[in-house]
Amino acid sequence: MQRQSRRDTVPELLLRRAVWRRGLRYRVDVSPIHGTRRRADLVFPRAKVAVYVDGCFWHCCPQHATTPKANRGWWVEKLHANVARDRDTDRRLHEAGWTAVRIWEHEDTEAAAKRVERVVREHLAELG
């Protein structure tokens, strides 16, 4: 089983590269807001957009969520806690004026990069 808080997964690297090619610059693996140790995968400080690449297993993607049979109860609790923490992070970001963009690891990289670009450019446009 993979460790949860690993860095630089393949979907993350592909997304970063695709977003970079679209001319967007970002910070990697930093906390968007003070007081949370929950780091985002791509952070756009000026646009106040934080992008998370969520693993299908760990974050319970609707298409690929599974629960291991061994220690089932423990896993159900663990995975539910992950999802609850994701929603809590989104809420905290929102309250701090940030927008969270969540990408599933199974998503098409170019489609995901396009979505990130749209959100970032919209926010930058609002800044004038």
Ligand SMILES: [Zn+2]
């Ligand atoms: Zn999935």
